[in-house]
Amino acid sequence: MTTHRVHKYSSIARPLEANYPTNRAVLFLAPLAGIAVAAADIVWFDAGPLAALLTAILGLLVAFLSWALARELAPDHESAAFLALVAAPFGLLLGPAAILSAAVALFLARIVNRTVGPAATGADCVLTLILLALAMWRDGAWALGVAAMLAFALDATLFRPQPRRWLFVLASLVMTVAGFVLFGGADAVNIAAAPYEYLGLAVALTLGVLLIAMTQPAPVSVCDATGEPLNRARLSYSILVVLVSAWALALAGQTGLVAGIPIWAALAAAVEGRIMPKRKV
Numbered sequence: 492m493t494t495h496r497v498h499k500y501s502s503i504a505r506p507l508e509a510n511y512p513t514n515r516a517v518l519f520l521a522p523l524a525g526i527a528v529a530a531a532d533i534v535w536f537d538a539g540p541l542a543a544l545l546t547a548i549l550g551l552l553v554a555f556l557s558w559a560l561a562r563e564l565a566p567d568h569e570s571a572a573f574l575a576l577v578a579a580p581f582g583l584l585l586g587p588a589a590i591l592s593a594a595v596a597l598f599l600a601r602i603v604n605r606t607v608g609p610a611a612t613g614a615d616c617v618l619t620l621i622l623l624a625l626a627m628w629r630d631g632a633w634a635l636g637v638a639a640m641l642a643f644a645l646d647a648t649l650f651r652p653q654p655r656r657w658l659f660v661l662a663s664l665v666m667t668v669a670g671f672v673l674f675g676g677a678d679a680v681n682i683a684a685a686p687y688e689y690l691g692l693a694v695a696l697t698l699g700v701l702l703i704a705m706t707q708p709a710p711v712s713v714c715d716a717t718g719e720p721l722n723r724a725r726l727s728y729s730i731l732v733v734l735v736s737a738w739a740l741a742l743a744g745q746t747g748l749v750a751g752i753p754i755w756a757a758l759a760a761a762v763e764g765r766i767m768p769k770r771k772v
Contacts, residue, residue: 525550550580560757568764582752608714634739636667681744
């Protein structure tokens with residue numbers, strides 16, 4: 492159990508405590524991953540110094556976000572998250588990453604699975620909606636509102652329900668419709684044009700994710716602030732919320748599938764963690 496002053500104000504904030512070995516490893520490996528993908532950008536695509544620097548910064552952010560998301564999805568298999576940390580940044584070589592959308596998926600997962608312990612505060616939910624609006628604008632992720640609707644509805648009905656979350660379900664619905672009108676348009680759903688190999692990988696991974704979500708055992712990990720064991724149903728459904736987030740981006744076709752690599756990498760890490768649970772860091 493880890494308590495932090497920020498938990499007085501937020502139930503989805505999880506500060507990176509450097510006294511844990513795995514967290515120290517992240518502080519070292521995330522910048523290293525950014526440097527590695529920048530080096531690859533220079534070697535393979537002749538990127539200039541400024542472009543390589545930007546790639547390194549984005550690679551660091553992607554590595555950290557994908558790692559953090561994988562930790563939410565597989566809290567009992569912390570070493571699996573490092574696979575997401577290493578793999579996700581290299582998606583930048585294929586195209587831009589939907590960093591804001593990955594952050595939304597992370598917040599939605601925490602709202603559902605309650606890894607901190609207490610239910611998300613009203614401020615947490617408002618902040619998530621603000622970030623969702625930014626993701627719709629910046630990433631064109633209008634369908635991400637569907638994942639938000641699902642997350643808030645689950646928080647309203649699962650273990651220790653929060654009935655007021657239905658207001659946020661309604662707000663997410665309004666944002667989804669508005670996002671479709673403003674940022675969707677004629678090309679809002681273009682998934683059929685995506686390469687078959689991309690779609691095949693996404694479908695195969697989806698089947699694996701559904702399998703681990705439906706067979707989720709009782710978690711061993713405990714909540715940060717309360718020390719209670721994580722709720723099995725909430726953890727299972729948080730995995731599904733993140734999966735919906737990935738497919739919300741994928742509706743745009745190849746660009747959406749590539750942009751969602753930080754989320755797909757976290758999902759893949761969660762699947763791998765269940766397949767090979769005995770590996771240690």
